[in-house]
Amino acid sequence: MNSKSRDRRGFLKRSAALAGLAVGAFPFADAQTPQGDTPETRPPRDLSYGERSRFESSVRTVTLGGPRDVIPGLPPGETGQRLTPLQDSTGIITPASLHFMTARGSRLPDIDPREHRLMIHGMVDRPLVFTMEELKRLPSVSRIHFIECAGNSGVSHYKAMVKALELANSPALTKSTVVIQQVHGRVSTSEWTGVLLSTLLKEVGVQKNASWLVAEGADANRHAKSIPLEKGLDDVIVAYSQNGEAVRPEQGYPLRLVVPGWEGVSNVKYLRSIKVTDQPYYLKVETANYTNLTPDGKASWYEFQVGPKSLITYPSDAHQLPGPGLYEISGLAWSGRGAISRVEVSTNGGRTWKDARLQQPVFRKAFTRFRLPWNWDGEETLIQSRCTNEYGDIQPTRKELAKLWGDERQPPVPRSDVENFWESAPIYEFFSNPIQPWRVTRDGSVHDALYKA
């Protein structure tokens, strides 16, 4: 599947993305004459920490329209958002180097693990401070989980992208910007290794009336988040490793929370403090945002769990089909609640659906790769996937999701208002998991049909 996605146009798109976004030094820089070097003439590689082939060019991109785009004079940051190129993904693991990231402030923390401490305090019998070395002495687990930004796939990201492209007025940037990455690229899956938070909470002795945790990081803005204690006692990992090596700096080195299946903002990076409390702390990221405003002016808050979600990654709007014939449709499905049990694919605009084959084993709260052979007849069509988790929760269409939001209003809003609200509200919407249709046109190009109908 990967060879299919490495078509010439995709290659050009990605190269243009690098040029247009000026992301700085990248390992492909010397590749103008890839045929020029022979094994005999090029200098030997340093293989002590390996690199990918210089012919590979898949990269993270930045969110367009972020704060550093709109506030003049801020120095270039290494923070903001970097988005995973899902269009190039294979299997279920995201390389750590391509895992999406969100970071605030201007610079990522540069933490010496010998100096780093985790303090657990508040409503506990024995407040404790742990060194990294002590944490690594404790019983550990390795689990495969996705992390997804709560705002991923939201229409606000689509609108910001369109607006930023208009402002930039750069055909190269427009051509290299793809919905599958810019709108959906805030989700990735890794194998995370660390100590279960429940193990640490047992060490400190949680007091009887405790019900919440407030986790805080050591990053510039000291990101903090309230998390129900029950979740902390269930499957939360205090992680120091990602895909078999130390967690990367942009992922919270040397220590981060992994809160399986929950909105990304809960996965506090550079973790240094966990306070056990009897109430949430009503922090900015759980009141001012990461809340969903509904049409009646009331907002839902303290929602946590990612709904069932799937996406065809090949073919998607980053790809160009060379002509009619057999293709393997491939994509990713995930759910914050349990395991994916079924993925159906439609290649005729939703009239009929076929079960896709799921890559085994299927992990709970992790990417599940699905695949289905498809014989394209060369005519224009819509392709899309929808998933179901083991509890029977089904991924909704965009219209169904809009209706769901409208249902929160008493009395019920007329359908037309809901649709209009969805289109026009200048808000951030969270937990957006609509079915993503791709339009395959007769020239083999593929286009977003979710937001650009």
Added chain:
Amino acid sequence: MRFIKPSLLVPLMALVIPGAALAQSPTYKVGRPPTEAELHAWDNVVGREGKELPPGSGTAKEGAKVFAGKCSYCHGATAIEGPAPRLVGGVDSLSTKSPKLTLGSFWPYATTVWDYINRSMPQDNEGSLNPDQVYAVTAFLLFKNGIIKEADVLDAKSLLKVQMPNRDGFFPAKPEATAKNGNWKPNWNQAKQASR
């Protein structure tokens, strides 16, 4: 409820564990108690009850000066212009077609304003304001939003008495409920009904 689904048992079982943990002594005996200095430095995320608020005070007048020097570059002279998110106005706009979500119209607690300014602002120099300055900027922004008077002094006590306009604008009314009943998921059962 007709029957208890197996899926509900896991959170119910989890509820039992805090009590069990209380009765047990530590298993691995790693880690050490924090020092006073560590507690002082790291126990200052401020919640709704304001227990972590430090001494200090400020007024809108003092805050106006701090805001002009430290905040207006991104937020604009009157905290409306931007380009960073507007901080003033928008009350009564939330149910309209173009809601304006500002700290005045949307944020439910004044402690959130204080905590965010204290730990996360100003961008690129986070945590650089002293407590008096944080109280003062908070007072300035609340005054500009018509929530307090210009002469009101904000401190660890008066901050907790501030009634934000959108205090009751969120549901469920008590998020504590999500911790007590184990309901971690959004209303995906409704999504299911909507889609079938």
